[in-house]
Amino acid sequence: MKKLTSIIRYSLLACLFSTVHPVAAQVSGQSAVNAPQQSANVSEQRELFKKAEYAARRGRIAEYNQLLKQLENYPLTPYLEMERLQQVGYLANEDRVVSFLERYQGTPLDWQLRQPWLDYLAQQGEYQRFIRDFRHPGTLTHQCYLITAERAGGLEDGPFIRKVDAIWRHGFSVPSACDGILNEWADLDARTKDKVWQRLVLAAEEGNPTLIPYLTRLLPKREQYLGELYHKVRYSPAAIGQLSRFRGVDPAKEAQIATFALTKLIWRAEELALKSYEKLVSRLPFTAAQRHTIAEEFAVALSLKEHPEARVWHQKVPPSELDERVLQWRLAAYLRDHDYAALKMTIQTLPPAIAGGNQWQYWLARAMEETGDQLNANRIYADLAKERHYYGFLAAARVGAPVSLEKDPVKATESQITALLQRDDVKRAYEFLQLGRDVDARREWNHLLSDIDGEAFKTAAVIASDWDWHDQAIWTLAQIGHFDAVEIRFPMAYSEIINLSSEKYGIDPAWAMAITRRESSFRADAYSGAGARGLMQILPGTAKLLRNDDSFKRLNTPEVNVALGTYYLSSLRERFNGNHVLATAAYNAGYYKVRDWLPSEPTALDEWVEMIPYYETRDYVKAVLSYQQIYELLNGKEVNLFDAFATMKVDDN
Structure with missing residues (x-):
């Protein structure tokens, strides 16, 4: 399939949108191509759209209608209609609302109008209309409104009970809209003690523990001690x-509570957990599954704490129950003990699907090397060196092989690109991008991805990349596991800003680019649950420490964010005596955490990385080092940074 040039793609964009976003094409190493100038007509329409949207929200009907006449065929016009429908009496506009919902069902426009429409119908007691216009799954509130409407319409007891059962099975408080059906459900004697216990367990282990006292009171008197015990161990x-x-009233439920408590206690007080288990195991009827759960958690926690019994508990986890977390800490335990013979034996007994993975192949080779089997170790290293991967780069360094990029550029035909560009959701996504409304653009893009097949995903990634919408191009390819389109997945985004700032603070631009790629995928408005913001995910508190000005208020500004991020990287590297691997770990976990993790005796870097206690930081370091290597290769530097990593040792000196 012949790949389009950027010139052809931009011509298509110009024809379909009358404007294109000037970008530098990054597909398959093509050179930069500037887009044609924006059409004055489309630029004017964008301004008119903003004015019309404001007029709709303010109820300025005459002004809105006048502006709407000038926006014929503009992709975002449906959003104006949605705004207008939200501002007027609903039943008076029922036909228009229903027609709109039918036309845009399943799109981002749908639920933005359907939710307030359903709220209105429920509040007005318009049950038949509610049932007609409800679409699954809806919110929990709307699910309860639906059951209320169906019950009013004659829903029989059996189906009613089954539907309310699903509402009851939540470990959190349910909305007040559910109160009526829950009360009626209880009056039908559907709230059995087993259902109460089921919800109590959900509240204790996965939900809101403040529900436990309420649920405990619903249990039979002689079993209420179980709820009280669950509540107690949830906090202590x-x-x-x-x-x-x-x-001893219900030993099976007591074993369930004990299992939950033991898996928490082992992290807080390991000696007490070990002693408590020895006492309880002869007293309570733990099931095989519960014993396995306890063994897994004890093995991981004791490994992390470097407890002498860690390996004993690892042996209690049956092969059928091994998961990635347990295996990671089994590996760490062997590395900490320098027991390469046991490590080799363990890997060789793993299921083939696990043992064949890059990580385990690398450590099998390392174990062979450490136990004198250099020939077989080199054979495995040579195979791994063909992979564009952290372990592939490490393997290449250990045998002096060249590193591999495994590039497989995404290809798309003119007809494939044209077909996507003609879709309404793609047009709306593009317009929202031009208006700087990235959240709305992503909603439309996600709708596109939910409605296309795997081959079209590649075309969508090409389009997003050409729009400089790098985070969505990367995300789109990830959905189909197409990881070899290296130029799209590792764009030279914000390269001028990153290069200038890296030079100013004396760090490798490829390192800063790798950090940015890992932190935000080049999404300038990225925002984490912890409050980190922007391209390099800087916390406002960190920004205040780094610079005594108002930079913390402008973290979504690329220049400000990158300046702070590169300066922070430089200062961390300096604090770790020039070791940028430790600085990378500290950028994710914090300086003092990494200091705590450093061994007292010199330890090989690859071993230390595997023993990083935080899985997020462990994966982060591996990813950033790999990304840095990829960016060096994309910049034409035929060097393996892992040559240094393979021989590097770290300690707390």
């Missing part, structure tokens, strides 16, 4: 040390 797992709390 050490309470299981008092065996008198286990009254």
